[in-house]
Each structure stands twice: as C-alpha cells, then as structure tokens.
Amino acid sequence: MPEQNRNVPNSLPKAWPFDEARKLAAHVEKKGAPADAPALLETGYGPSGLPHIGTFGEVARTSWVRQAYTRLTGRPTRxxxxxxxxxxxxxxxxxxPNGDMLRGHLGKPxxxxxDPFGTHESFAAHxxxxxxxxxxxFGFAYEFASSTDxxxxxxxxxxxxRVLEVHDEIVAVxxxxxxxDRRATYSPVLPIHPRTGHVMQVRMDAIDAAAGTVRWTDDAGETFETPVTGGHAKMQWKADWAMRWYALGVDYEMSGKDLIDSVKLSGRICRILGGEPPAGLTYELFLDENGQKISKSKGNGISVEEWLRYAPPESLGQYMFNAPQRAKRLFFDVIPKAADEYLANVARAGETPADDAALLANPAWFIHGGAIGADDGSPLSFGMLLNLASVANAETADVLWKFIRRYDAAASPETCPMLAxxxxxxxVYYADFVRPAKTYRAPAPHERTALADLAESLRGLEDAPTDPDTLQNLVFEIGKRHGFAALRDWFGCLYEVLLGQKEGPRFGIFTGLYGVSETVALIETALIRAPAADAVADASDDAAG
Structure with missing residues (x-):
C-alpha cells in the first residue's frame, strides 16, 4: 500500500471535508507523489471587483479540506x-470610484x-x-500567487x-x-499588444512551437510576432486554468456550480498537456435577498466587513461550513442563526471526548483548526442577547451587561470573551434590524387571560430564588391550563405580543435573564398597550354601524 494511505481509516467522520480529503488522497496516490511531498490545493480569484464573501468561503472550505486531509493521511499540504x-x-x-478613468483602460490586464482608489500601483494590486x-x-495559512508575477x-x-505544441488539439476541444464568429478566430493564446497594452483576442496566423512564438494581425492590419513567454501573452481562461493545473501540479481545487462545464473542458485540456486535473468539489452559489446570484462586480449580498459588523468571524465560518452543495441565501437575516449554530457546536464539542470520531465531524473542530478553547463558547446565545436588547431597548453594551451580571454574577468581559x-x-444588530422590524399584535381574549395569569404567577415568585427550568415549567403549566391545543401557539403569543416578533427564546431562560419583576412589568405593559383583539373588532363593528 502506498505510504500516504497507511493512516487512512476505513470509515471516515461524517463531515464533507473528510469526503473531499479521501478524494484528494486518492488523487495524490494516483500521481505517485513522494511521501513527503505536500499536496497542493488552490483557490482562484478574479480581481476585477472588490473581494467578496464568496471568495472567503472558497478559501475557508479549501482550508478545511486541508485540515481533514492532514488528519487523515499525516501528509503536509500547501x-x-x-x-x-x-x-x-x-x-x-x-x-x-473613477469609473471614467477605468473606461479608458478597458481591455488591458x-x-x-x-488603481481607481489611488492607494496602490494598480487596480489588481488594490x-x-x-x-x-x-x-x-481570519488567520488562514496560504501562499499568495499573482498571475502577472x-x-x-x-x-x-x-x-x-507545451500549449503551442498541442495548440490545435486545444482548439478542437x-x-x-x-x-x-468566435470559433473562426479562437486561439488559447492571447498576445499582449506591444503598443496599446490590450489583451488581444485574435486569430493566430502562425504557431512556431520550436521558437515559442505566435504571429497575428491586429485590427489595423499590422502583423506582430510575439513570444508566449515572459508575460508577452496569456492564455484564454479555460486554457489558462488547465495550463496552471499542469504547470504547478495542482492536486485539488473546488469551484462553483456555474463552472461545471468549464471544469470538464479545462480537465480535458490539462490531460492534452500531459497532466492530471485536480480533484475538487462543486459547490452551490450564494443568493442575495432576492434569490439572485451574488456578484463581486455588482456588490450585492453581504461583504465580509458587513458580516463582521453584526457577528464574530466564527459565525461566518459556521455559515460557510454548512452544506456547501446546497444553494443558500446570504443576507443579514441569516447571521443570528449562524452565530447560534456555532455556539451550539462549541458546546457540543466540549461534551465530546477528544478520541471520539464525532468531534472530527463537528464544524467547530474545523473552524478552530482542531483546537477548541474554553473561551470559544458563550453561556448565552446570540438570539437570547438580541431578545434582551429588544425588550431593554439596549442602546449600549452596558445595558445588557446589567442584566447579564444579575443572571450570573461571575460573568464579565474578562471571564467570557466570546460573550463580550x-x-x-x-x-448593533438590534439597532439596525430588530428595532425597525418590531410589530406587536393584540392578544386574543383567551391569550389575554393567560398572560394575566402568567403575570400573577410570576409575581408570586419575585422574592423567591428561581431557576430557568422552574420558570419554563410554569410557562408550560399556564399554557396547558388555558387550553392551548398546541403549546407552540402559546409561545407564539408570548413572542408576538410581548416581544413583537415571530420567534423568540426559551422563555424560562429569558425570564431568568431579564428578571421576574421586569417580565411581569413587560406583560402588564403589553396588556395595557394592546386591547383584546375582540374588543378592537367590536369597536370597528360599532363604528361601521
């Protein structure tokens, strides 16, 4: 058995990076690479627009495949x-900015x-x-490579x-x-015009593989002989991709669903050149709030900077880890769920033995590079904090910490850095998204009665020590006592009437955090603010009559 497979177990953790790692291991074995040769994984970036979150996602996901591959085989990677x-x-x-200036340079590398921003020597450098x-x-370990360099x-x-030697075979693919029209002039070689600096898409009049040159004619009728080496020409992108795989010996590269056909074509060209195309994953595309593909040139969707305004980077890692082969909306309303999924996975990892294969299937293990620390989790969920901010109208972090310290006197920014x-x-998220969207509804008569009962029952606990489970059981009992056929309807009432939203927290924990007296006041305020739904209806009927 080849050296690199000695440490590969028969069964793998149930996580997609390990599935990809097995594909990569098979590719490396097929190549017959030396045991100490690192597997080369690549990600590509087209710098025609500002970097966007999809670029980050590709690097993050490829990094997780690296992590799984090394754990699986013990071999290094790049x-x-x-x-x-x-x-x-x-x-x-x-x-x-400076679109008019850029328009004067269309067609150039x-x-x-x-640089339209005026900070770097070129647009690409910026x-x-x-x-x-x-x-x-984000702490990624990578080597940066410039096509120009x-x-x-x-x-x-x-x-x-080598491309010139098999030029006609590539054209045939x-x-x-x-x-x-394009077929009549196609060549994988794009010479750089020596006068205008434009990347030329022109028919080749002659190919000299021995000399390493191409002869071509521009639109003005002038003929040039250009070496393909030294940066005097570049390749059309599908041929360029294949040439890069061949030249560098790339072992793994993932790509989006929109490039499936291109991957196949580039793979054929790579084989014509004499190389073996890399293993890889086809991932689904991110969609914006309108279900449209996000684009770095349009700038729709969310930027990395915007995500990090509303949640920590670990939550973005969680979002990127989830089901890469399924299309997902990438908009601001996905952020809280991703944050809480991450926290749940950290908590789960803390309860999993280090030698348990389940740990290697936990997204937190990948997000933290296999080293999950005590400070990586939080005793409170992000959703709970958003609900607390909502009822407390929190303008500053100090408002939230007042409630948190009463709930847990030992909690502080120093002892709970992730919570901080x-x-x-x-x-910030509350101010920008929760507060503007809050809509309270009036309770129905039977809901009003149940809410009044809940307030009275909680009032009896104001001076007694209570824990979240006791409070949660009380809420359940009152829902049952007032005949809610499905308790989710009772909890829906609590969220919509008291919090002004469709979903909410585990109410016992929320009450313990917000305070029993404060929750009683919250209920009473809601009952005063909103008359019973049937009273509103009766008033409307009277007015109509």
Missing part, C-alpha cells in the same frame, strides 16, 4: 491563493491599470491587497511552450462550445 490579475478588464464594476487583508484577518517571472514558460463580543454585536 494552499495557493491564485489571483488572475493578468486578465483583461472587460467592464467597469459598479462599486468602485488588471495589473496594468491604475484588490489583491484587500483579498490578502481579510484572509490574513508567474507569467512575467517565467514560472509558466515551459507550460506555455474549445471550438465546439463557441459561436460561429456577542454583546457588542447584538447591540
């Missing part, structure tokens, strides 16, 4: 974050266009810096000469996928 900054700018993004900054901020520095020269971060985020 992660190459590759920027296609030799690509031509085809249109001006909607979300950058991104790395040879001035966006590459943005990419690296947020990847560094690889082309001009000679890293691709041998592979580019791509041409059937093109329209008649969640509190700060909850205040």
């Amino acid at each position: 992660l190459l974050a590759f920027s296609d900054d030799m690509d031509a700018l085809r249109k001006v993004p909607d979300n950058v 991104l790395s040879r266009i001035p 966006n590459n810096a943005r990419l690296r900054a947020f990847l560094d901020g 690889y082309y001009t520095g000679g890293r691709f020269d041998a592979a580019l000469r 791509i041409a059937p996928t093109l329209g008649p 971060r969640l509190v700060e985020h909850a205040v």
